[in-house]
Amino acid sequence: MLDAALAACNPALCVPLHLPSLPKGRTVVVGAGKAAAAMAQAVEQHWPGPLDGLVVTRYGHGVPCQRIEVVEASHPVPDAAGAAAAGRILESVKGLTRDDLVLCLVSGGASALLALAAPGLTLADKQQVNRSLLKCGAAISEMNCVRKHLSAIKGGRLAAAAYPARVVSLIISDVPGDDVSIIGSGPTVPDPTSFADARAICEKYKIALSASLAARFASADETPKPGDPRFARAETILIARPQDALEAAAAAARRAGYQPVILGDSLEGEARDVALVHAGIARQVLRHGQPQPAPVALISGGETTVTLRGSGRGGRNAEFLLALTVALDGQPGIHALACDTDGIDGTEDNAGAIAGPDSLARGRANGLDAKAMLADNDGYGFFAGIDDLIVTGPTRTNVNDFRVILVERPA
């Protein structure tokens, strides 16, 4: 099911289906995100005319390209490599004409990778805010609202700079609702949010602002808004969404004899509590045959959050899975998988992990106390300790998290 989900959002398969027609003039390919290099490679392999360009992706997510330069940079906290690439991308779309085409390849991660500080700000300012946002449990829409207002390229500024060229954005969504103004902080999409919104988010999460950030937040340099004429020749095409991955997994489940139940493509909440609800639904399948009788595959996507309390290792998928394991307490007949579709759960080397009825016992046999490790946010440690991590390496796509719980028919 994970393989099917990843295939559905593989750039090599979904980019070629959505390429626009050749322009009279130049084709400039730009882009950013965890899938940017793989998308660029797919464009190169299928583009029937001349092109050149530059994309920026996460360290380790690059793939060889012939004509499009690929830069690797830091994610989720931006670095100088990303900032330099973003500056060059912005410059590369300036001075184009109506006959030219900018093909913009956007995927999750673009927001951190396209970190070009707005006037008056430094990369250090942006890094500080990013770190605070990542720690405080802000939703991705909230993080990106703030990021847009610290940026010289996001929130539609890239498309505005490319005007009057035609701008076609191919987008792989990793956000709830697949709102193209949020994905990658919408570099080619009008921004409905404002400085006031960004300020409110920083206040909500009590994020301290340096003097330069405070000055920026008080400036009049707003992002281009819906209705701005510079977007008249800009279009966006969603080429892969979390829902597409879930549907592909559902089809795989059906082929294997499991009734798929897709709970949602964008479930949010604290990972351990989301796990408790999933555990409750799985138990309902077992005890009462609802919402469907077993064998069932409960499938969900979307991004949970983790409020760090301990000092363990692991991303939100390991945390979800460890909380689920503790909640199910060895319940026979239930197996689960949780992975980040980008191949990297948090900041570790795993995509996620798998868990089953014997996980707790195997942990105990290895001296691992699941409850204590959950309290310490050490999901990685637990699943590494029982050799149940899933390690895919970077998948070079990103449709957010993928979770499945298989519930067998009771014996």
Added chain:
Amino acid sequence: MLDAALAACNPALCVPLHLPSLPKGRTVVVGAGKAAAAMAQAVEQHWPGPLDGLVVTRYGHGVPCQRIEVVEASHPVPDAAGAAAAGRILESVKGLTRDDLVLCLVSGGASALLALAAPGLTLADKQQVNRSLLKCGAAISEMNCVRKHLSAIKGGRLAAAAYPARVVSLIISDVPGDDVSIIGSGPTVPDPTSFADARAICEKYKIALSASLAARFASADETPKPGDPRFARAETILIARPQDALEAAAAAARRAGYQPVILGDSLEGEARDVALVHAGIARQVLRHGQPQPAPVALISGGETTVTLRGSGRGGRNAEFLLALTVALDGQPGIHALACDTDGIDGTEDNAGAIAGPDSLARGRANGLDAKAMLADNDGYGFFAGIDDLIVTGPTRTNVNDFRVILVERPA
């Protein structure tokens, strides 16, 4: 749907169906819980022979009985009235013969109402632990494990005292999995938990123990365990469960043209995060027609928890509903209800509340900031302010929480 759910677990309707046969000797009716008085009344009205007895219920949950004495006492923190009643109940079942019958009426709340301190402990000791348990976010199974080990009557001790009389327990479940050893701390059911478990729970939640409590936890006065011969003549009958309430609500939904989707009869987790997951599933119905196409009624039971951060008013159902309202952000076509089936959400006078697409706007019009009030745990204040509380008064039954989200077909 709420009415249907409450009818399904109304003692007047479900007690008479499960009465045992008349004994040769005496019939002694005892019991505790939010439904105890209503259950006693139903017994009296349908019992074909002599009886006498005593039950204890929460303040405000009493109903007039002719032959069974009804005592009201404090819940969720025990008081002297409950302790005195518990002592009299324990005495009343001692010295019975094999020809006698003890009819024990157990429902949610019994654990706090049957507060008879074990040797060496005072009511104040029990109150202190209860308050700590209620504040720390412990699961009901964890709270009851601790309570059993501080009690002279819970954890099977009542049935052990009644031996060799026949003991028939009619039980209304309010706990996940409907485990009769957990409901009301199982006064007539063998206790599989131990002092070691109780100590571990107190350590987990960092509950400070007085010297007398520590001494108790180190004593050898264990609860009677499964296999104890004093349970040979004890039987338990579940007469109403959360699932029965959800099924009744589902039938009502179906009659009204909504496809019911029962997510679980025992969902747990922090109320605001459980709400986020419910919001995500409701959005999935709207956007993708999954797990069922609209019109749908998403139904769930079980008890969420609230970790207090603010100083507002309200129980877990108001908190759930306010978080849901904030998450759905005025989404058209979605209405929700969340209530405690006992009629009292937390410590306020409401059972719960309702919410709809206009709740946020009506709140704003009344000067209410939903997000800020959620941060302050002030769900009661918000829904009181827009006059959307549900006030039923005590329902005199208790099958835990009841939540329903109606998702209309998109226009």
